[in-house]
Amino acid sequence: MSKKTGEHDCACGKGLTRRGFLSTAGATTAMVAVGGRVNVNVAQAAATEITSEEMAKVTLEINGRPQRLLVEPRWTLLFVLRDRLGLTGTKVGCERGECGACTVLIDDRPQYACMTLAVEAAGRKITTLEGLMEGEQLGPTQEAFLEEDAFQCGYCTPGQIMAAEGLLRANPAPTAEEIATGMSGNLCRCGAYTHIFNAVKTAAEKNRS
Amino acid sequence: MADDQKDLYYTKDLPVPETPPAGKEPAPWEKTNVIGKRKPRVDGYERVSGTAVYPSDVTLPRMLYGAVLRCPHPHAKVRKVDISAAEKLPGVRTVLTNDDPAARVKWRWAKGHEVLLFDPHCRFEGEAVAAVAADTPQQASDALHAIQVDYEILPFVVDERKALESGAAKVHSGGNQVKKDSYSRGDVAAGFAEASAVREREFRTEAELHTPLELHGCVANWDGDSLSIWESTQGVYAVQSKVAKTLGLPLSKVRVIGHYLGGGFGSKLEPGKYTVIAALLAKQVARPVKLFLSREETFLCVGNRPPANMKIKVGAKRDGTLTALEFVASGTGGAYPAGGTAILDWLVRDLYTCANVRCETTDIFINGGPARPFRAPGHPQCSWALEQIMDELAEELGMDPVELRLKNIPKVSQGRGGIPYTTTGLEECIRQGAEAFNWQQARQAAQQANQSGSHLKRGVGMGSCVWFVGGGGPPSTVIVKLFADGSVNLNMGASDIGTGTKTVMAMIVAEELGVKPEMIQIENADTGTTQYATPSGGSKTVPTEAPTVRLAAVEVKRQLLQMAAEELGVPVENLRFEGATIAAQGDADKSVKVTALEQLNKRGVAVGVGHRGPNPEKKSVNPFAAQFCEVEVNTKTGEIKVLRFVGTNESGRVMDRLTFDNQVFGGITMGIGLGMTEFRQFDTGQTGKLVNKNWHDYKLPTALDVPLQMTSLPIEMPDPEANNAGAKGLGEPVTIPTAGAIANAVYHATGVRITSSPLNPLQVMRSLTENRREEG
Numbered sequence: 001m002s003k004k005t006g007e008h009d010c011a012c013g014k015g016l017t018r019r020g021f022l023s024t025a026g027a028t029t030a031m032v033a034v035g036g037r038v039n040v041n042v043a044q045a046a047a048t049e050i051t052s053e054e055m056a057k058v059t060l061e062i063n064g065r066p067q068r069l070l071v072e073p074r075w076t077l078l079f080v081l082r083d084r085l086g087l088t089g090t091k092v093g094c095e096r097g098e099c100g101a102c103t104v105l106i107d108d109r110p111q112y113a114c115m116t117l118a119v120e121a122a123g124r125k126i127t128t129l130e131g132l133m134e135g136e137q138l139g140p141t142q143e144a145f146l147e148e149d150a151f152q153c154g155y156c157t158p159g160q161i162m163a164a165e166g167l168l169r170a171n172p173a174p175t176a177e178e179i180a181t182g183m184s185g186n187l188c189r190c191g192a193y194t195h196i197f198n199a200v201k202t203a204a205e206k207n208r209s
Numbered sequence: 210m211a212d213d214q215k216d217l218y219y220t221k222d223l224p225v226p227e228t229p230p231a232g233k234e235p236a237p238w239e240k241t242n243v244i245g246k247r248k249p250r251v252d253g254y255e256r257v258s259g260t261a262v263y264p265s266d267v268t269l270p271r272m273l274y275g276a277v278l279r280c281p282h283p284h285a286k287v288r289k290v291d292i293s294a295a296e297k298l299p300g301v302r303t304v305l306t307n308d309d310p311a312a313r314v315k316w317r318w319a320k321g322h323e324v325l326l327f328d329p330h331c332r333f334e335g336e337a338v339a340a341v342a343a344d345t346p347q348q349a350s351d352a353l354h355a356i357q358v359d360y361e362i363l364p365f366v367v368d369e370r371k372a373l374e375s376g377a378a379k380v381h382s383g384g385n386q387v388k389k390d391s392y393s394r395g396d397v398a399a400g401f402a403e404a405s406a407v408r409e410r411e412f413r414t415e416a417e418l419h420t421p422l423e424l425h426g427c428v429a430n431w432d433g434d435s436l437s438i439w440e441s442t443q444g445v446y447a448v449q450s451k452v453a454k455t456l457g458l459p460l461s462k463v464r465v466i467g468h469y470l471g472g473g474f475g476s477k478l479e480p481g482k483y484t485v486i487a488a489l490l491a492k493q494v495a496r497p498v499k500l501f502l503s504r505e506e507t508f509l510c511v512g513n514r515p516p517a518n519m520k521i522k523v524g525a526k527r528d529g530t531l532t533a534l535e536f537v538a539s540g541t542g543g544a545y546p547a548g549g550t551a552i553l554d555w556l557v558r559d560l561y562t563c564a565n566v567r568c569e570t571t572d573i574f575i576n577g578g579p580a581r582p583f584r585a586p587g588h589p590q591c592s593w594a595l596e597q598i599m600d601e602l603a604e605e606l607g608m609d610p611v612e613l614r615l616k617n618i619p620k621v622s623q624g625r626g627g628i629p630y631t632t633t634g635l636e637e638c639i640r641q642g643a644e645a646f647n648w649q650q651a652r653q654a655a656q657q658a659n660q661s662g663s664h665l666k667r668g669v670g671m672g673s674c675v676w677f678v679g680g681g682g683p684p685s686t687v688i689v690k691l692f693a694d695g696s697v698n699l700n701m702g703a704s705d706i707g708t709g710t711k712t713v714m715a716m717i718v719a720e721e722l723g724v725k726p727e728m729i730q731i732e733n734a735d736t737g738t739t740q741y742a743t744p745s746g747g748s749k750t751v752p753t754e755a756p757t758v759r760l761a762a763v764e765v766k767r768q769l770l771q772m773a774a775e776e777l778g779v780p781v782e783n784l785r786f787e788g789a790t791i792a793a794q795g796d797a798d799k800s801v802k803v804t805a806l807e808q809l810n811k812r813g814v815a816v817g818v819g820h821r822g823p824n825p826e827k828k829s830v831n832p833f834a835a836q837f838c839e840v841e842v843n844t845k846t847g848e849i850k851v852l853r854f855v856g857t858n859e860s861g862r863v864m865d866r867l868t869f870d871n872q873v874f875g876g877i878t879m880g881i882g883l884g885m886t887e888f889r890q891f892d893t894g895q896t897g898k899l900v901n902k903n904w905h906d907y908k909l910p911t912a913l914d915v916p917l918q919m920t921s922l923p924i925e926m927p928d929p930e931a932n933n934a935g936a937k938g939l940g941e942p943v944t945i946p947t948a949g950a951i952a953n954a955v956y957h958a959t960g961v962r963i964t965s966s967p968l969n970p971l972q973v974m975r976s977l978t979e980n981r982r983e984e985g
Contacts (some may be wrong), residue, residue, distance in 0.1 A: 072345075082266075083345075086268065088266035091423070093422050094504040094903070096903060096904075098903060128259075133258060138254065138257060138258060142257040142258060145253075145257045146250070146256075146257050149249055149867045149868060151256060151257070152871060153421070153472040154261060154707065155421070155423045155471025155472060157256055158257075161257060176917050177917075181913065185911075187909050187911060188422070188912075189419075189420060189472050190472060190875045192875055193874070193910075193912045194871075194878075
């Protein structure tokens, strides 16, 4: 029996898979609870298959600076941030919208950079972990994560911090249940959730003072 | 290397050197200023700012991206690989297959299982068939899709429960039984005969996948004949020795760097084929190659916690004294020998006092990805069975589950022929945990609440454990350098896998030398610049490295005191080390600042070397734990809410209370995964393929699955015999009793004993429905 390989249900090369689309929709729903608004753009874009390899010209506003780039339409925002711009604070965990390691803020709301094409992000305000810093000074959410030991291996941490930052921008004084819900789109395999909850509380207090 | 440290799962197959004698060990700390406090991590800034460079963040000039083509079938032979289309694609720099002589190196899965790197006989889905390197990861992925492979698809078996049946497909020509191990002491038949209560039941835990957040992989780069590898690993030396051996390179020509890693849990104790493939690709194109697996690949081929099928029988006298324990179990490490039943029976052998014990375990081959050690191998599985049968026994005897366990606390390690533990906190873990949990009241309150007839049922459950090892041991060498300005450099080979190793070691130096932890720079996990260390696993890193770091710091202190004695003209024994200054006792005028010592300033540095001393002879060093939880079961939907958890741990001295608590909560969270959400599902009938190879279908616990109330209660018992720091391991005992404790709580809530993991709504509803049917 002769059989062509390539059964990998990889979302990277040929547009997005149905499951990937559902994850995106799920992420959007989760955001409703936090942000109060539905982000329609993500779901619509995910329904379109893009296979062109023509380079596209985009301007991305990253951490307050416009960056003019040539990108393949299939490149994700995650790939461009890490591999084209060297912003490795944003981590890669699954590339299919399941873990949240690549969470960045787009227009102040947490989104998975692996589920956002770079071309989709044009004209939006993108904030990465590096963008929370004031020079070498940590931002309050980062400080809170450090003080509360809200991580172990630290790999999901940038995404957790961005999710917390987005949660607090939308809801400056979340309850314990709101914190758990707001952080539930980010997996931590080390299981540092208890300390993450403490850190979000502490960050909220820091923001108030 | 001490015999008790040889061939442990985290040193298996490794050529482990011996370290020189340790010399005189310092007395235990009587009072500490730094150790035991809540100290945020010394590398916390790097981790929260994004400046920490994990191996997957490494980018080198001219770097290419590698990817591996994997067999999509559980069992197949590769007839032909056609790479002609792939080679012509834009950006593709090389395609490597078994047809290329450069790829024909031998990969050793286990002793007697040395196969070709791209072995044409693929025994599991996800086995490597070919590899590519291209300018971008997208182009590498395109190239994989363009490779045409002609497979001869072979019969498969992916369920170990069927693999020993006659007619089952053979994974290897010699049959599907890897091995059978047995253990016995006393007379089990006599033990059961003397019992007034006997309980017996079959249990199963499903296979669990590690899936650390950082993918497995590395960046490989050659400088002529020297190979550098930045690998996401728990042990740089383990990677170095295997890569050097596989490629026939001198150790000095293989440098492995792993300053950070994004989680491993045992799956990164060793390198993978991907490491060797990255090196070969890099050699072919004479450029650096980054090869990180996709998330799907990590579900297939970089390890798992094997499933366990366990039949357990226990007998006891009317007063709860155990008279016999019998444990017959099977498991699978996948397609190659990989510890499918490794230390699966240890809790039965060692945890509770019992004179008559018989264990039998059968390790079986299936066409599945090979296992790798997973946080406390064998133990959470065994705990699932043992703790549940203990609860059944308690019910039969009309005893409280806590009382039954307290009735059977051993003072010696029965599994090791009765040698004593240096300390055992098992009893105190259970006693103090029950008190902190308010066990009896909570138990009664739940029972009362359940009388109301509501579909929401409450229950409490508990479990306890010992961990097989956890005392650490040689080898380890550490160098502490104190510079003339009072700052310190600490050099050790061990990886910090997220447990806070670096922070604890900085605290030890700070404790001994009186410097601030912020003034300590740590170099670690680099075979080119740091000292030998076995991989960070087995809960051995703190008990191995802490006493070694302390010895190195004490040596620096000895040298400083010697300098001060000469410069002040005071005998050494009359001097007191006070951190920043050294002062003569009873003579306030005679003192010198460490940074003002002339000899130190002349040399610029004082260097102390520490070697890990041996563990105590004929004693066992083990950590102990107990966990208590309360759950609410929705009997209409099968959903379980874990309301609270209390974890008590006796791990010797608490080094950093902040990272200690974090480990405890993390272990409980991972145990919730094993007990409630995680399972590997093969399509056993039609294709033999893994059907849930992603985090959408394979559920890890999220922030919504952990209780908001989590309590960590350390039971500190001085253990001066264990090592000079008095510390024992923590990372594994924290996850052992969790799943069993939850199952006990669910039984307490519902009256239904669910014997197979995970306790997800589907499983719970199935059990509750079956039970209703039986009752009806």
